[in-house]
Amino acid sequence: MRPRKQALSHVRLWLSVICLAIAFLGLSMGSFANAKGYQKVVWVPVDQQIEQGLGSFLKRAFTQAESEGADLIILHINTPGGEVGAADAIGQLIRQSPIHVVAYIDNQAFSAGTYIALNANEIVMTPGSSIGAATPIDMAGNAADVKIISGWSTKMAEAASLNNRDEMVARAMVEIDTEYPGLKEKGSVLSLGADRAKELGYADQVVANKTELFTYLGVQPDSMQTIEPTIGERVARVVTSPVVMSLLLIIGLLGIVIELFAPGFGVAGTISLCAFGLYFFGHYVAGFANWLHIGLFVLGILLMILEIFLPGGIVGAIGFIGIVTGLIMAAYDTKQGLASLGIAVLVTAIVTFLLIKKYGFKTLFNKFILGEVQRNEAGYVAPKDQRDLLGQVGIALTPLRPAGVVRIDGSRIDAVSVGGFITAGTSVMVVQVEGTRVVVQENEAKE
Numbered sequence: 001m002r003p004r005k006q007a008l009s010h011v012r013l014w015l016s017v018i019c020l021a022i023a024f025l026g027l028s029m030g031s032f033a034n035a036k037g038y039q040k041v042v043w044v045p046v047d048q049q050i051e052q053g054l055g056s057f058l059k060r061a062f063t064q065a066e067s068e069g070a071d072l073i074i075l076h077i078n079t080p081g082g083e084v085g086a087a088d089a090i091g092q093l094i095r096q097s098p099i100h101v102v103a104y105i106d107n108q109a110f111s112a113g114t115y116i117a118l119n120a121n122e123i124v125m126t127p128g129s130s131i132g133a134a135t136p137i138d139m140a141g142n143a144a145d146v147k148i149i150s151g152w153s154t155k156m157a158e159a160a161s162l163n164n165r166d167e168m169v170a171r172a173m174v175e176i177d178t179e180y181p182g183l184k185e186k187g188s189v190l191s192l193g194a195d196r197a198k199e200l201g202y203a204d205q206v207v208a209n210k211t212e213l214f215t216y217l218g219v220q221p222d223s224m225q226t227i228e229p230t231i232g233e234r235v236a237r238v239v240t241s242p243v244v245m246s247l248l249l250i251i252g253l254l255g256i257v258i259e260l261f262a263p264g265f266g267v268a269g270t271i272s273l274c275a276f277g278l279y280f281f282g283h284y285v286a287g288f289a290n291w292l293h294i295g296l297f298v299l300g301i302l303l304m305i306l307e308i309f310l311p312g313g314i315v316g317a318i319g320f321i322g323i324v325t326g327l328i329m330a331a332y333d334t335k336q337g338l339a340s341l342g343i344a345v346l347v348t349a350i351v352t353f354l355l356i357k358k359y360g361f362k363t364l365f366n367k368f369i370l371g372e373v374q375r376n377e378a379g380y381v382a383p384k385d386q387r388d389l390l391g392q393v394g395i396a397l398t399p400l401r402p403a404g405v406v407r408i409d410g411s412r413i414d415a416v417s418v419g420g421f422i423t424a425g426t427s428v429m430v431v432q433v434e435g436t437r438v439v440v441q442e443n444e445a446k447e
Helices: 002-034 052-067 084-096 112-119 146-161 167-172 194-199 210-217 231-239 242-261 267-285 291-306 314-330 334-359 361-369
Strands: 041-050 072-082 100-110 122-125 130-132 191-193 224-226 393-396 403-408 411-417 427-434 437-442
Touching (some): 052 231, 072 210, 084 146, 100 112, 112 146, 122 194, 191 194, 231 267, 242 334, 267 291, 411 427
Parallel strands (some): 041 072, 072 100, 411 437
Antiparallel strands (some): 393 427
16 A cells, blocks of 8 residues: 555656646746847837828838848837828838837827828837827818828728727728717817727837836847938938928029029029929939939920020920929829929919019010120120111121121121021121110121
8 A cells, every 4th residue: 555655646746846847837938928039129210290201211211120130110100190192101111011010109190190100010109198180181281082081091990900900990080070989079080198099909008118118028228229310311301391392393493583584693593403403302312303303304404595595496395394304203293293393383473474574574585585794894885876787787706596796897796686597607787776786687688
């Protein structure tokens, strides 16, 4: 009997050891499960307005993070919203990334910012922060068209479903005219604080600060890398805003018009070149413009200048098409490029009309006809009365395209041909004199 008792004791002992081992292993597995175990962490700011330039920066940041072997990206979101088109592209970037993405909200993630956060794998918020109010609005600040709201509501719901979040909550953040019992009344949109967001599954965790965030994620702050936008990318973020795009085009076109009313090349022309240069620089850095677009614009400007010396209008028309094509193709979206250019042309046309009304059309016309301004200090003194030249015959010293120089009775006279091109050395006759403006035509009876 005693050996049997000893055997049972041994069995009980081994069973106890096995149970303890299993319990210990379970605890160990649980602790490892709670530890995130991220090795390479990247911190990326998503702040201010959501626009196309931000999308370009985030694309670079995600590419850099992936190339450096990062396994976690923390998007620090603090934005009032922005363009839904830009947010859509950023959401696609996040969804397609093989890296785990956490959206950290310590202030606000409204409108387009909400959509970006919903595409992340996790959302972490701090007390006092908010998410939601994602109704698209138009340029006037009013709610967008019903079709746009409906489409955006569906996109928000699809983004919410990626991580098993309630789609109705996402729709309640967008749709104004729909009542969602328990969430919002008709005529309002839903926004959530941190605690309410966690209750509804729209925040995976609520932390007090970044320190608690790192603890929750199991991240060592010293090993974290921050990717900031470059100066060029910051400029691109501003320039690619639809409002700034339109403003730059208005300044550029107005500068050209004002320059036509002023002698020489001055401040207006310089500002115009700077505006167009900034437009192309921002879109080039953002990845929307290339050298082809810039080349088309520069070629168009050169052809427009050449039109001053060549009659017919064909060269000028081609130049105008080149300018318009370059500006529109450089924009991130053709429709937006057309809209911004249309606004700029409208404003420029109004200002041009006012300038012509004040200074007269002749000022603008003469600016095109004469290639340079004669000044006393340059040795040129215009005769006060040149009516005695009428009917006289001379020789074209330079080609007249239509402006040029002729010689009459040994004197050099600035003249303009009657519409056509006259080669140098051709005999010409003065057919009209208006003050200092001398008009000539080819003389059929040669000298």
